[in-house]
Amino acid sequence: MQPQPQPQPPRRRIRPSGPAAIRRPAALRRLPPTRRLAALATITAVTLAVSTSAGTGPLVPDGTRAGAGPASLSHSSAHRPCMISSGPEIQMSEGIPTIDDYARSTGTVRALTLMIDFSDAPGEGKALDRYAEFFPQTEKWFRTSSYGRLDYRPDAPIRDWLRMPKRFAQYGIDRGAPFDPGYRELVQDIVTAADPKVNFRGYDLLNVLVTPNAGPSALDTVLSVTFAGNKEAPVADGVPVANASFVYSRQDDGSGSYDRTGYRVLPHENGHVFGLPDLYTQEGGGAAGHWDIMSEDWGANNDLLGWHKWKLGWLDASQVHCASSPGTKEYTLTPLARAGGDKLVFVPLDADSGYALELRTREGNDETVCRPGVLIYKVDADVDTGMGPVKVYDSRRDSGGCTRSPNVHAELSDAAFTPGQTFKDPRRGITITVAGADLKGHHKVRITRR
Numbered sequence: 001m002q003p004q005p006q007p008q009p010p011r012r013r014i015r016p017s018g019p020a021a022i023r024r025p026a027a028l029r030r031l032p033p034t035r036r037l038a039a040l041a042t043i044t045a046v047t048l049a050v051s052t053s054a055g056t057g058p059l060v061p062d063g064t065r066a067g068a069g070p071a072s073l074s075h076s077s078a079h080r081p082c083m084i085s086s087g088p089e090i091q092m093s094e095g096i097p098t099i100d101d102y103a104r105s106t107g108t109v110r111a112l113t114l115m116i117d118f119s120d121a122p123g124e125g126k127a128l129d130r131y132a133e134f135f136p137q138t139e140k141w142f143r144t145s146s147y148g149r150l151d152y153r154p155d156a157p158i159r160d161w162l163r164m165p166k167r168f169a170q171y172g173i174d175r176g177a178p179f180d181p182g183y184r185e186l187v188q189d190i191v192t193a194a195d196p197k198v199n200f201r202g203y204d205l206l207n208v209l210v211t212p213n214a215g216p217s218a219l220d221t222v223l224s225v226t227f228a229g230n231k232e233a234p235v236a237d238g239v240p241v242a243n244a245s246f247v248y249s250r251q252d253d254g255s256g257s258y259d260r261t262g263y264r265v266l267p268h269e270n271g272h273v274f275g276l277p278d279l280y281t282q283e284g285g286g287a288a289g290h291w292d293i294m295s296e297d298w299g300a301n302n303d304l305l306g307w308h309k310w311k312l313g314w315l316d317a318s319q320v321h322c323a324s325s326p327g328t329k330e331y332t333l334t335p336l337a338r339a340g341g342d343k344l345v346f347v348p349l350d351a352d353s354g355y356a357l358e359l360r361t362r363e364g365n366d367e368t369v370c371r372p373g374v375l376i377y378k379v380d381a382d383v384d385t386g387m388g389p390v391k392v393y394d395s396r397r398d399s400g401g402c403t404r405s406p407n408v409h410a411e412l413s414d415a416a417f418t419p420g421q422t423f424k425d426p427r428r429g430i431t432i433t434v435a436g437a438d439l440k441g442h443h444k445v446r447i448t449r450r
């Protein structure tokens with residue numbers, strides 16, 4: 001049986017540009033492959049435009065902001081060699097710690113959520129029904145994935161559709177629309193319309209749930225986008241609206257699973273707000289498969305990579321092991337989806353990359369794991385969002401995979417290594433063997449490096 005065609009969200013990448021990039025807004029969006037060239041040109045232009053101004057000021061109210069990275073990352077001196085980092089030209093990096101322009105990813109995070117419509121796309125049904133497409137599933141998803149460390153509190157202080165002053169068409173929002181000028185106008189209009197009823201200082205991030213009839217079907221074009229760490233955004237109640245996710249048309253593939261899976265675009269977009277890059281590339285989900293919601297956010301539920309959980313501050317230093325010394329050493333891994341225990345082993349290669357190992361099983365948010373085992377992937381902090389910063393190694397190449405679940409990259413679904421299997425990087429003298437599994441399902445891995 002052939003793998004099912006993948007009605008994937010259109011995938012594309014954002015190009016890095018210039019040394020100012022690290023403090024620039026990261027515009028992350030998905031565009032249809034057919035529009036790649038045009039979109040690339042658009043985005044390059046925008047990126048340059050945005051990097052010319054330098055905003056200042058706090059992201060959210062004083063005292064409530066901890067920052068995603070330095071404040072929440074748990075590590076010791078033994079982790080130093082594993083704290084890979086990127087050059088300044090990388091727009092959105094897998095590096096650790098995360099720069100602190102992004103929203104906090106631990107503790108209580110307040111998500112202002114506004115439902116907006118337009119005169120040429122009036123909200124159909126109740127705004128609160130739109131809200132209910134994403135909540136409470138999104139907060140539950142974060143609670144599960146973070147082992148309770150992210151207490152995500154959505155709030156919809158305005159219960160009705162918030163009507164924008166201009167027609168949807170006037171904002172010029174289509175595939176690849178940059179922050180300027182359309183999104184800047186939209187954010188400014190949202191702020192103006194909501195301000196009488198909303199104290200923006202009380203929130204860590206903004207979700208804009210656009211009426212689904214504005215713009216094309218998500219099957220044709222995914223417009224959903226996040227502007228993260230954007231200090232140049234319009235200011236509301238004294239703070240820039242720096243971390244904002246916009247969700248458009250329903251990610252409904254017609255398989256009848258929308259009620260169960262359609263919300264997943266929001267944890268993906270919010271992942272950017274917390275500093276996570278896109279793992280899909282122009283070629284789709286073939287780099288990281290369904291092993292992370294930043295790779296595939298359509299279809300059955302999936303979790304985040306252990307690397308992302310460490311980056312977000314959801315793992316303790318004691319749960320992460322840095323395999324930097326030469327010789328042979330054994331480590332135990334417990335299922336990533338379960339709280340407690342050893343979760344991640346990282347084998348650094350150089351200052352900006354390394355191999356990560358974690359045990360993936362079918363539980364928690366991981367709904368489609370069909371061959372449990374040790375996932376081995378390369379993390380490269382010097383590869384930008386959408387360019388493939390994570391590459392999963394397939395223990396059974398060209399097998400076709402073990403799932404036919406819609407919108408799940410099939411080939412990599414059986415990528416995990418099982419007891420007896422070995423991964424080798426002869427050039428660097430690294431051998432990783434899954435040495436065995438005990439009755440509890442914990443796996444032992446043996447790492448040899450010269």
Ligand SMILES: [Zn+2]
Nearest residue numbers: 028029268278
């Ligand atoms: Zn994305």
